Amino acid sequence: MATIKDIASYCNVAVSTVSRVLNNHPDVSADTREKVLEAARRLHYVPNNSARDLALQQTDSIGLVVRGAENPFFMPIIRAVEKSCEEKGYTMVLHQISADADEVEEGARLVTSKRLKGLILLGGRYDYTHEDASAFGAPFVCCTYTNHFGDLDLDAYSSVSIDDKAEACRAVKMLIDKGHTKIAILLDAARDRSVSERRFRGYCEALAEAGIPLDEGLVCETVDDDMESALERIESLIVERPDITAIFAITDTLAIAAMKAVDNAGRSIPSDISIISIGGIAMSLCTTPTLTTLAQPQALIGEKAVEILVDVLEKAAPNSHIRLETTLRPGGTVGQVHSGDLA
Amino acid sequence: MATIKDIASYCNVAVSTVSRVLNNHPDVSADTREKVLEAARRLHYVPNNSARDLALQQTDSIGLVVRGAENPFFMPIIRAVEKSCEEKGYTMVLHQISADADEVEEGARLVTSKRLKGLILLGGRYDYTHEDASAFGAPFVCCTYTNHFGDLDLDAYSSVSIDDKAEACRAVKMLIDKGHTKIAILLDAARDRSVSERRFRGYCEALAEAGIPLDEGLVCETVDDDMESALERIESLIVERPDITAIFAITDTLAIAAMKAVDNAGRSIPSDISIISIGGIAMSLCTTPTLTTLAQPQALIGEKAVEILVDVLEKAAPNSHIRLETTLRPGGTVGQVHSGDLA
DNA sequence: AACGTTACTGGAAACGTTTCCAAAAATATG
DNA sequence: CATATTTTTGGAAACGTTTCCAGTAACGTT
Numbered sequence: 184m185a186t187i188k189d190i191a192s193y194c195n196v197a198v199s200t201v202s203r204v205l206n207n208h209p210d211v212s213a214d215t216r217e218k219v220l221e222a223a224r225r226l227h228y229v230p231n232n233s234a235r236d237l238a239l240q241q242t243d244s245i246g247l248v249v250r251g252a253e254n255p256f257f258m259p260i261i262r263a264v265e266k267s268c269e270e271k272g273y274t275m276v277l278h279q280i281s282a283d284a285d286e287v288e289e290g291a292r293l294v295t296s297k298r299l300k301g302l303i304l305l306g307g308r309y310d311y312t313h314e315d316a317s318a319f320g321a322p323f324v325c326c327t328y329t330n331h332f333g334d335l336d337l338d339a340y341s342s343v344s345i346d347d348k349a350e351a352c353r354a355v356k357m358l359i360d361k362g363h364t365k366i367a368i369l370l371d372a373a374r375d376r377s378v379s380e381r382r383f384r385g386y387c388e389a390l391a392e393a394g395i396p397l398d399e400g401l402v403c404e405t406v407d408d409d410m411e412s413a414l415e416r417i418e419s420l421i422v423e424r425p426d427i428t429a430i431f432a433i434t435d436t437l438a439i440a441a442m443k444a445v446d447n448a449g450r451s452i453p454s455d456i457s458i459i460s461i462g463g464i465a466m467s468l469c470t471t472p473t474l475t476t477l478a479q480p481q482a483l484i485g486e487k488a489v490e491i492l493v494d495v496l497e498k499a500a501p502n503s504h505i506r507l508e509t510t511l512r513p514g515g516t517v518g519q520v521h522s523g524d525l526a
Numbered sequence: 527m528a529t530i531k532d533i534a535s536y537c538n539v540a541v542s543t544v545s546r547v548l549n550n551h552p553d554v555s556a557d558t559r560e561k562v563l564e565a566a567r568r569l570h571y572v573p574n575n576s577a578r579d580l581a582l583q584q585t586d587s588i589g590l591v592v593r594g595a596e597n598p599f600f601m602p603i604i605r606a607v608e609k610s611c612e613e614k615g616y617t618m619v620l621h622q623i624s625a626d627a628d629e630v631e632e633g634a635r636l637v638t639s640k641r642l643k644g645l646i647l648l649g650g651r652y653d654y655t656h657e658d659a660s661a662f663g664a665p666f667v668c669c670t671y672t673n674h675f676g677d678l679d680l681d682a683y684s685s686v687s688i689d690d691k692a693e694a695c696r697a698v699k700m701l702i703d704k705g706h707t708k709i710a711i712l713l714d715a716a717r718d719r720s721v722s723e724r725r726f727r728g729y730c731e732a733l734a735e736a737g738i739p740l741d742e743g744l745v746c747e748t749v750d751d752d753m754e755s756a757l758e759r760i761e762s763l764i765v766e767r768p769d770i771t772a773i774f775a776i777t778d779t780l781a782i783a784a785m786k787a788v789d790n791a792g793r794s795i796p797s798d799i800s801i802i803s804i805g806g807i808a809m810s811l812c813t814t815p816t817l818t819t820l821a822q823p824q825a826l827i828g829e830k831a832v833e834i835l836v837d838v839l840e841k842a843a844p845n846s847h848i849r850l851e852t853t854l855r856p857g858g859t860v861g862q863v864h865s866g867d868l869a
Numbered sequence: 870a871a872c873g874t875t876a877c878t879g880g881a882a883a884c885g886t887t888t889c890c891a892a893a894a895a896t897a898t899g
Numbered sequence: 900c901a902t903a904t905t906t907t908t909g910g911a912a913a914c915g916t917t918t919c920c921a922g923t924a925a926c927g928t929t
Contacts, residue, residue: 186914186915186916187915187916187917188915188916196878197878197879197880198879198880198915198916198917199878199879199880199881199917199918199919200877200878200879202916202917202918203878203917203918206917210876210877211876211877211878212876212877212878215877215878229638230915230916231580231641231914231915231916232576232639232640232641232916233575233576233577233579233580233641233916234576234580234884234914234915234916234917235915235916235917236576236884236916237574237576237577237580237883237884237885237886237914237915237916237917238883238884238915238916238917238918239884239916239917240884242576252604252605253601253602253605253808255598255601255809258595258596258598258601259596261595261620262595262596262622265620265621265622266622274619274640275619275620276617276618276619277604277608277618277620278608279605279609295527295572296572296573296575297575297617298574298575298576410808410811410812411811414811414812436809439809439812440812442812442814443811443812443813443814443816446814465596465753466598466753466779466782466809468753468754468757468786469753469783469785469786470786470813471785471786471789471814473786529884529885529886530885530886530887531885531886539908539909540908540909540910541885541886541887541909541910542887542888542889542908542909542910542911543907543908543909545886545887546887546888546907546908549887553906553907553908554906554907554908555906555907558907558908573885573886574884574885574886576884576885576886577885577886577887577914578885578886578887579886579914580884580885580886580887580914580915580916581885581886581887581888581913581914582886582887582914583914583915
């Protein structure tokens with residue numbers, strides 16, 4: 184493995200000169216530059232990142248902390264993050280955390296132990312503070328809607344996300360427009376300060392606008408990272424509340440579990456029960472009937488997250504918050520409310 | 527950020543002593559050890575990996591190269607790999623490659639540029655050579671069945687996998703036992719030298735044993751990383767060959783696409799067409815009917831892969847090949863062949 | 870021709886570890 | 900108690916970069 188020193192002695196120049204060439208520093212003559220590059224090629228020089236990082240007191244690693252990565256929804260995002268990192272010369276370090284882990288604590292540990300330059304958070308909260316930001320000790324981007332909250336420290340970090348509340352509201356309204364009033368909502372994990380909570384708010388808003396009172400019995404919380412338990416939980420909801428005519432699932436995964444649960448209960452979709460969700464995973468194209476979902480631009484989320492982070496890192500750009508939109512992917516799971524239920 | 531030097535001056539000992547304590551070297555007295563550890567705690571010492579790696583001329587990174595990571599099947603494996611790496615003090619570096627990329631080339635590039643200590647391959651070929659192994663420049667474990675081929679260099683690398691051929695044979699036999707003879711097979715990507723090919727061989731073997739001739743018209747190759755095109759491809763198969771009564775899909779994802787295709791064609795499962803696959807993804811519990819599949823021990827694959835690799839790395843253990851078994855997850859997609867089709 | 874610029878280059882220190890070797894201290898042996 | 904042995908410690912070099920500072924060379928300007 185050739186080193187800079189090897190190149191230097193090979194070319195009869197100083198180590199510092201070689202380093203300058205390799206880093207495209209301006210103060211070096213054209214012919215020595217050529218000579219050095221030629222030698223580097225000839226000797227198959229590969230830079231030693233450890234040494235570089237040590238000298239520069241840095242790393243080229245960006246951490247991707249994801250909660251609930253078994254959710255297929257995240258995979259395209261992870262892929263996009265990795266690809267974008269690669270393109271910009273960074274290394275993505277993936278770290279999955281369990282549902283009940285504290286992402287700030289884990290993230291902070293990661294940043295110091297792996298000397299990460301920045302962090303991207305998937306599936307975390309929406310309300311980080313300056314305190315959290317300084318706990319991390321590195322800039323971070325969270326992929327959860329964070330804007331428009333008066334009490335948040337929006338300049339402490341960046342975010343890339345859809346407007347969870349608005350999109351949820353949109354989804355539920357589509358059900359209401361079809362005449363549904365008994366609309367259940369499927370939430371994952373703790374509702375508190377998460378995507379779950381924002382979408383729940385959207386659900387509430389849509390109901391409120393339509394003058395439908397919130398029925399706590401229609402609110403169903405499950406644990407997302409376990410399909411079986413989710414299924415169980417939804418099944419009992421459907422049995423307990425036979426008056427349900429529609430379900431809004433906050434993720435495709437939950438929607439798919441719900442479809443199964445509905446089927447298990449001997450009801451059919453969409454004639455008995457309509458289902459809509461937010462997500463856009465590939466698998467939802469293959470349910471029967473095809474799942475009606477508000478599809479998020481998954482790859483774009485990943486790309487934008489890296490873009491923002493790198494700007495903050497390299498250009499000292501201010502933190503920013505990007506809002507993306509979903510696109511309705513019409514399927515066959517939403518129908519007019521059954522006439523018998525209207526009575 | 528406290529360094530070893532800080533600890534040394536704080537304790538009035540030499541830098542080398544501190545290093546020894548931190549690395550659990552034996553030659554250090556109990557009380558200095560205690561004193562140093564106390565100081566380390568007090569000063570919030572975090573080791574600098576770059577420096578460590580530089581001195582040791584190594585990295586603690588293990589590369590996970592995965593082809594087709596959009597397949598939800600891989601996610602639990604990825605997670606297990608990350609977890610195991612963490613536990614053993616390594617960092618997993620995930621790298622996704624496209625369907626047509628050469629994993630040896632990509633892997634080799636990765637090993638030098640990121641100075642990886644070892645490699646784990648997901649979704650690659652089954653027939654690596656000594657040449658490939660030395661191209662990598664680091665030990666590697668592939669998660670594809672590799673054993674029992676006379677012409678392979680089995681001591682050049684390790685593997686962890688189910689016996690693809692045997693398991694495929696088992697699956698197809700289950701269909702044959704139900705009276706099916708017109709059994710289609712769904713393969714992803716290029717059949718050549720991949721999991722796909724091994725499972726195809728199992729399919730052939732089962733047919734041969736039952737005296738059923740291979741019908742090339744029942745062999746359907748798709749591209750796995752695109753649900754839509756897979757769906758399309760399978761739909762036309764079903765239309766072209768209305769005599770099909772059963773489908774063996776080599777992955778759950780393909781099976782789910784097939785279920786949709788069958789439904790689109792107005793046929794029903796399992797009364798018209800039976801489906802079985804190899805996989806075990808969580809989502810397959812939520813299809814209607816529930817997918818009958820031979821479930822792989824996903825987490826175990828990841829754990830074992832890391833275990834083997836670390837043994838090779840740390841204890842210079844010889845390369846080894848681990849075979850795991852699937853467990854039948856009975857669903858509702860396999861039924862007796864329809865009497866009308868028996869004629 | 871002397872000088873001041875500018876363009877380029879080399880030397881050396883620094884980054885935070887590990888590890889070899891030698892020295893010092895502690896302990897055992899006669 | 901002197902010596903031999905073992906245990907524990909310190910000093911210094913090394914890992915491969917980057918970068919600051921000083922120095923040389925080339926060049927134009929008066």
